[in-house]
Amino acid sequence: MPSQGQGVWSTRFIAAALILALPSVLVLAALAVLTDLSVLDAVLGAVSAAILTFLMLRPLFNGLRSVRSGLDEMSEDPEATPVLRSASPLAHEVWAAGTRLARASRQRLKAREAELVSARAVLSALPDPLLLLDEKRRIVSANLAAAELLGPRLADRDLAAALRNPTILAGADAVLAGAPGRVVEFDLSGPVERHLSARIAPLNPRTPEGAVAVLTLHDFTALKRSEQMRADFVANSSHELRTPLASLIGFIETLRGPAADDPQAQARFLAIMAEQAGRMARLVDDLLSLSRIEMNEHLPPTGQVDLASVLASIADALEQRAASRGMRIELTFPSGMPRVAGDADELSQVFQNLFDNAIKYGRLNTSIEVRVASSPRILPGRPAALAIAVRDHGEGIAREHLPRLTERFYRVDVARSRDLGGTGLGLAIVKHIINRHRGYLDIDSEVGKGSVFTVHLPVAASSPAGVTNP
Template identity: 45%
Template sequence: MAFHDWGKELSNRLQAEWMMLAALSIVAAATVFAGLPLWQVALGWFFLAGVVLAGGRDRPRPPVAETARQPRERDLLGEVPSTLDALDVPALVLDREANILFQNDASSRTFGSLPTGAHISARLRSPAVLDMIRETLATGRPNQIEHAERLPSQQVYLVRIAPVDLPAEGQGKRLFLLAFRDISELRRLDRMRSDFVANASHELRTPLASLRGFIETLQGPAKSDPKAQERFLSIMLDQSTRMSRLLDDLLSLSRLELRANVAPEGKVDLVSLLSHVRDSLSPLAGDLGVSINLYLPPGPVEVAGERDELVQVFENLVENACKYGQEGKAVDVFLSAAEAGPLEVTVADYGPGIPSEHLPRLTERFYRVSVEDSRSKKGTGLGLAIVKHILTRHRARLIVASEVGKGSRFTVRF
C-alpha cells in the first residue's frame, strides 16, 4: 500500500474510532492523576489504541463514518466518472445494495441531482425497473427493459443494467452501471409509420371497394342498361381520380422526405409566382363563386427556393381557402416584404373558421377537421402535410390563425 493510501486509511480509522480513543485518553489521564508513572500510562495508551484501530477494521462502522467511506468508493471507480460525464446518456453507478455511488452530468440534467449513498428506489418508482435491478444484483447478468416517464413530459427509455468488475486495485469489487437510452423519438416515428400505413390503406380501400362494386354491377344487373352504365362509369372515374390524387400526394411526401435536409439553391420571385397561382386557380374559384385578390408590392420579391415546390405550397393554401372558405366569397393574398420585418405571405379566407382544438394537428397526415366535408371537396388529407415538408426544406414556417365564424389566415414566414 502506498504511503498516501496508508495515511488515508489511518485517517478513516481514527474518525471511525474517535469515541473509543477519547475514552482511553480519559482513563489515561485518570491514572496519571492517581500516581502511575507517565511513561507507563503512555505506553499502555498506545498499545490499547493500536488494538482498537486494528480490531475496528472488521467491526460495523457507525453512521458518522459513511461520509468518510464515500470518497473511498469513488476512488475505486478510477477514471470511470470522467468517462461517464462525457456521455450524453444518463448513467448511474450502483453498489451491491443498489445505492447510488455516482451520477453523470446527463443524468443530473435529466433526473435532477441525486444524493450519493441514496437507494435507487428513492428516484425510480417503477416496479418493473426495480425488479430488473434486483435480479441483476442477485445473478450478475445484464438486463434491460423499456420504461416510460410521464412527468414532466412523455419520455420512453430503454433502461439497461450491467455489472462492472473493477481492476485489481478495486480488490475485485463489483459495481453496476445503470444507463437510460432515450427512445421517445423512435417510438413516435413508429406510431407515425403505423398510423400512416393504416390511414393510407383506409383511404385506398374505400375507392377500391366502390370500383369493385360498380364493376360487378356492370357485369351483372346493369349489363344491358346504358343509362346505368353511364352513371356508374362516371362515379368510377371520380373514384379512380381520387386514388390517383392520393398516390400522387404520397409520392410527393416520399420525395420531400428524401430531400428534407437539402436546402434549395435557386431564387424565386414571389410576386410573379403568386400571380401565376391566382391565374391557375381562377377557373376553380369562379365555379365556387369566390374571388382571389392579390395585395403585392410593385417590384419583385425574391427568396431562396424551388419554384415548383413553392407553387405547390401556395396553390394548396389558396385552393383550400377557396373550398373551405367558400361562404366568405373572397380569398385575399398578402405579400409583406418590409425591410424591418420577416418576409411573409398570408392567405386569408372569410369562411366558417377552424375550432382552436384542431389547429395544432392540421399538418398531420390524413388529419381532417371534418372527414365528410374534406371528401366531398376531393381532399386527400395530405395537402398541409406536404406544405409543411416543403416549407421545412425552405427553412420557412407555417403559422395558422383562425376564429370560428370569422375565417382563417395561413401565413408562410420565410
C-alpha cells in the first residue's frame, strides 16, 4: 500500500511538473519556428525549464505527501501526534490548518462522548424503570431501576421475556408499528401484587444503538394502597357511626309509637339510647383525636414527663373498673426513674388505652402487670430509652393479627369489641402518639396465655440516662 501510494504520487508529480513546464516548452518551440532561435537553444531552454519546474515542485509535493500521511495517521489513531518533515512553508501551513481542524473535531467528539456518558448516567439513575426498544421489540438497554424490578440481563431479550403482560405488549407493538405514544396500566403479579403504568413513546430519531421506542414504568402501588385505605377509612367510619345511629332512630320511633305510653319500656330504651349516643360521641372524639395527632406527628413533643405519676394516676382511675372484673393493676418502677421526652396528656392517652385493653381482654380475676425498665432498643439520636410493658393474662392474640392491630378499626373479634364498647381506634391512636414521641411499640402475645404491649420511649435529654432495673 505505501509503495503503491508512492508510485501514484511519483506519477502525479511527474505529470504535474510536465504540465507546468509545458507552456515554457511551447513558447520556446514557437520561438524556434518563428524566430531565428536555434533548435538546440530551444531544446536546451525547454530542458532547463522542465528541470527548474521539477526542482521547484519537488519540496511542495513531498510536503503535501507528508501532510496526507500525517493526517491519515491521525485519523487512524486519534491520540497520534505525527511530526511533519518538509522544507515547504506552504506544506507547513496546510499541515497547521489540518491539525487545527483535527484537534477541533477531536474535542467536539470528546464533548459528544461526555454528553453520551452523562445521558446514560442520568438514565441509569432515574428512579423509574426505563427500557429502550428496537423495531423488533427487543430490549436495547435498561436502567438500574428496570433491572431491579424485572431482573438482570434484560438487554437483547424480547420485551415479552421481561414483561409478560398482554396489554403492555399490545401497546408496545402498536407504537412500534407507527401509532402515537400511549400510557397503559397493568398489574404485576408476584409475592406482592404491584400496580404499574407504562408510558411507551416513539423515539425520533432512533438512538445510535438502534432504539426506536422508550418504555418507562411508574409504580403507583403505594398511591393505590393509600387510596384504598382512605376509601376503607371513610367506609369504616360511616359504618361505625351508622350502626348506633340506626339504633337511635329505631328507638325514637318506638318511643313515639308503641312505647309512647309505657314508662318502663321508655326508661329501658332511653338507657340503651344514652349508651349508643355515648358510643357515637366516643367514636367522634377518637376520630378527632387521631386526626389531631396525625397532624402534629412530624413535630416531636418538647415537654418532659414523669411517667411514674402518669401511670399511677391512670391505675387509680381504672382501679374500680379492674376491680369489677376481679382484676388488679400492679405497677413496678425502677428506682430513680428518669423523665421521658413527651406530652403528658398524649402519654396518658397511650396508657389509658393499653390498660383499658388489658382490663377488657384480660381474664377475670387475673392481674395486670405494668413494669418499667431500661429499654434495650437504641432509639435514633437518643442516648437512652425506657420500656414500659403492660402484661395481661387474657385470651391472647393469634400471630397473624399482630401486624394489623394498630390499623384503624382493626379488631380481632369485631362483634365482641363492639359489645365491649370499643371503636377499634385505640391502638391506632397509641401508635401515632408513640410515633410522634419517636418511640416504638412492641406487641407480643400467646393465644391462651395473654399479651404484652411494650412502649419504648426516649428519655428526656436532661434526665440521667441510666436506670436501675428492679
